[in-house]
Amino acid sequence: MTKLRTAIIDIGSNTIRLVMYVYDQQEGLHEFGNIKTVARLRTHILPSGEMSEEGISLLEETLISFKQILDDYGVTDIQAAATAAVRQATNNEEIVQRMQQSTGIELEILSEEEEAYFGFLAVVNSMDTPSAITIDIGGGSTEITLFKNKKLQKTHSFPFGTVSLKQMFVKNSIINEEERKALHRYVKEQFKQLPWIYKENLPIVAIGGSARNVAQVHQQQINYPISGVHQYEMQYKHLMDLKHDLGKKSFEDLKQLDGLSSDRADIIVPALEVFTTLMEVVDTDEFQLSKKGLREGLIINRVLQGDVNAFDKYNVFAENAKRLAFEYGRSEEEAQTLGTLATTLYKELGQLQIIHFQPEYLELLERAARVFEIGEYIELDSSSQHTFYLLANQSIAGMNHQSRVKLALLASYKNKDYFRRFAEPFTEWFSREELKDLRDLGALLKFVYAFNVSKRNVVKEVKVELVNDVVHIYAKTKERAVAEIYQTNRTKKHIERMLKKEVQIYFS
Secondary structure, eight states: OOEEEEEEEEEOSSEEEEEEEEEETTTEEEEEEEEEEEOOGGGGBOTTSOBOHHHHHHHHHHHHHHHHHHHHHTOOEEEEEEOHHHHHOTTHHHHHHHHHHHHOOOEEEOOHHHHHHHHHHHHHTTOOOOSEEEEEEOSSOEEEEEEETTEEEEEEEESOOHHHHHHHHOSSSSOOHHHHHHHHHHHHHHHTTOTTTTTOOOOEEEESHHHHHHHHHHHHHTTOSSOOOTTOEEEHHHHHHHHHHHHTSOHHHHHTOTTSOGGGTTTHHHHHHHHHHHHHHHTOOEEEEESOOHHHHHHHHHHHHHOTTSOOTTSHHHHHHHHHHHHTTOOHHHHHHHHHHHHHHHHHHHHTTSSOOOHHHHHHHHHHHHTTTGGGGTOSTTHHHHHHHHHHTSOOTTOOHHHHHHHHHHHTOOOHHHHHHHHGGGTTTSOHHHHHHHHHHHHHHHHHHGGGTTSSOOEEEEEEEEETTEEEEEEEESSOOHHHHHHHHHHHHHHHHHHTSEEEEEEO
C-alpha cells in the first residue's frame, strides 16, 4: 500500500461523525477532514425497541449530506460503522437496507466486542501506557477493556451511556443530588459485575467526547500552559472537584462554559459520575485521556490490512516522529544522523566521566535530536520559537504532556536565555535539577546540530578523548565538511559551558 484515502463514518448514539484520512508509507496517517452532527439517535428508540421513523430519517439525511462531501473530495473508500443505537434497535436490518438504497452507503453494525476492540486498538497504538483499563462511554453503551503489556485481556459492553443514563435518572435538563446518588448506585453495581477490574489498581484510560470535554474544562480552569488533550493526565481529586463544581452550575451556565460543548451540557455531570465511580471500583488515582478511540481504531485496522508494518504499538513514538520529521522537511537520513551523533557523543562523554551519564535521558536525547530545530521549516531566523511551539502544542503519540514539554525544551534550545523563557510556565512541573539537566542536554544538541549544518550527512562518526583536562572531539567525514567545521567551532561554547572544560574539534 503506497497511498490510501479513506473515510470513517461513526454512527453513535449521541453524534454522527465523518472523518477523512490519508495514509502514505512515508508520511504516515493524516486526518484531513472532520465533520460531526449531534443526532442523539438513542432518544429515537421507541418503547417497542424500534428506532422511530424520525430517527431513521435523521440518519438518512445526515448520510446523504456526508456522501455529498465525500463525492466533492473524491473519497470512495468508505467504512460506516454503527454502534449502540442502531445495534440495539430491533429494526436495524431495515435501517441498513434503507441506508444502502437511499445513500449508497453500506452500514456495518459493530458487535459489542468489536466496538471495545477497536477502542483498545486506538489506545495501544497512540499511547505509551503499557497496561490499563479503558472506558469508552458513548450515548447508548459503555465499553470496558483490560489490557496488560499492550495485549488485550478482557472486554465488556454495558447497555448504558450518557444519553440513556440521562433518560433513566434525570427528569429535567441537569441532574440533581438525589438523582446523582441513584445513578452512582446503579453504575457501581454494574461495574462490580466485572471481577477482573475490581481493585486492579491500573490507570483508567478514557475515550470519547465526554472524556475529551472533561479534560478541556479542567485545562481551562487551571490555565493549562499547552494545548491538546491526548494523554492528558488527571487524578481522582481533580475529577471529584470538577464534578462538584459543575454540579452547582445551571444548565445555561454549563452551555456557556469554556471547554464544554454545548450539546454535552446536560450529560457532562453524569459522565463524570461514571468516571469517578469506575476509579473507585478499580481503586486507582490515575485518569488518562485518549483522544483516539473507535474511529482511529477502525482506520488503524484498515491501514494494517494493506501494510502490516504501518504501526508498532511497542514503539508508538517512532511512527509519529517519522511523520513529524517528514512534515517539516527533514529526511529520515538526516534525522537518523542527528540521533546517532547525539547519543554517541552523550555515551562517550559519560564513559570518560566528563558528565554524569543518565540512561533515562538517552531515549529523550535521541528523540529530540531527530526533531531539533524543525521550526526552520517555518522561518529560519525564529526557528527556536517555532520549534518549541510546534512540539509543545500538538499531540505526539507515545508521549505524555511532561515528556512532550521536555522534548520541546531540548529540540528548541538556542541559548540559556531562550531556555529559561520557554521553561518559565513549567517550573512547577520539573525540579530545578531536572531543568538544569534539560538545559545541558539542549546545549549538547545545539552543538551536535552543527555537525550536520549543511544537511548532507557528511559526518559519519564522532570519538571523544580527554587529554590534560581538554576534551578532544574527532569527527570522521565521508567528504569535505567546510560548513560543519565553521559551525561546530562557532557553537562549541555551548558545550564548553556545559562541560566546564575547553573543547577542541578535529575533522578527518
